[in-house]
Amino acid sequence: EVQLVQSGAEVKKPGESLRISCKGSGYSFTSYWITWVRQMPGKRLEWMGTIDPRDSYTNYSPSFQGHVTISADKSISSAYLQWSSLKASDTAMYYCARHSGPLVTLPLDYWGQGTLVTVPS
Amino acid sequence: QSALTQPASVSGSPGQSITISCTGTSSDVGRYNLVSWYQQHPGKVPKVMTYEVSKRPSGVSNRFSASKSGNTASLTISGLQAEDEADYYCCSYAGGTIVFGGGTKLTVL
Numbered sequence: 295e296v297q298l299v300q301s302g303a304e305v306k307k308p309g310e311s312l313r314i315s316c317k318g319s320g321y322s323f324t325s326y327w328i329t330w331v332r333q334m335p336g337k338r339l340e341w342m343g344t345i346d347p348r349d350s351y352t353n354y355s356p357s358f359q360g361h362v363t364i365s366a367d368k369s370i371s372s373a374y375l376q377w378s379s380l381k382a383s384d385t386a387m388y389y390c391a392r393h394s395g396p397l398v399t400l401p402l403d404y405w406g407q408g409t410l411v412t413v414p415s
Numbered sequence: 416q417s418a419l420t421q422p423a424s425v426s427g428s429p430g431q432s433i434t435i436s437c438t439g440t441s442s443d444v445g446r447y448n449l450v451s452w453y454q455q456h457p458g459k460v461p462k463v464m465t466y467e468v469s470k471r472p473s474g475v476s477n478r479f480s481a482s483k484s485g486n487t488a489s490l491t492i493s494g495l496q497a498e499d500e501a502d503y504y505c506c507s508y509a510g511g512t513i514v515f516g517g518g519t520k521l522t523v524l
């Protein structure tokens with residue numbers, strides 16, 4: 295069974311760093327690209343960026359470039375989303391999702407359960 | 416990168432059909448046959464309902480159909496059921512990037 299399991303909810307202070315994770319199982323991790331999606335409270339889905347777990351090639355949305363870092367460790371079938379200095383506006387649910395193949399043009403067929411990040415102002 | 420434009424809300428009665436529009440530009444929806452639609456129930460994870468404009472993943476009801484004309488894509492749900500009440504998001508490839516729509520809340524009356 296294909297699964298993407300994300301790390302648990304986080305409450306952090308402004309200026310703190312954070313890394314959340316997404317562990318894939320039940321499939322060949324390096325054969326499917328992973329995308330991170332943000333959903334602020336009551337708001338729409340937003341594409342943050344996509345990574346190829348084979349070689350960690352990463353493509354960022356211009357809206358998130360420079361604000362977050364996406365990485366992967368294929369040895370443990372995990373992808374990561376990282377902030378060096380959180381802001382209150384980073385408060386959101388973050389989803390990892392798998393493309394149905396090794397291309398960003400393919401749909402997102404499996405999603406993690408989401409990680410809620412709260413940064414009180 | 417601007418969001419694709421969707422109506423904020425649509426509604427319909429059980430058994431009826433509704434259509435949700437998704438308007439982009441010649442750089443995304445109009446340029447690529449790579450539009451997908453996602454359903455998200457409150458507090459739940461999004462689920463892909465259609466992809467590559469009109470294809471349906473296995474397990475998705477054939478009551479869901481999608482199409483595209485020019486810069487506008489559409490999702491049609493026929494034979495509305497109470498369980499269809501959810502938020503729906505369109506999504507398009509845009510030349511190396513991905514853009515989602517603003518989302519449409521479907522209410523089944």
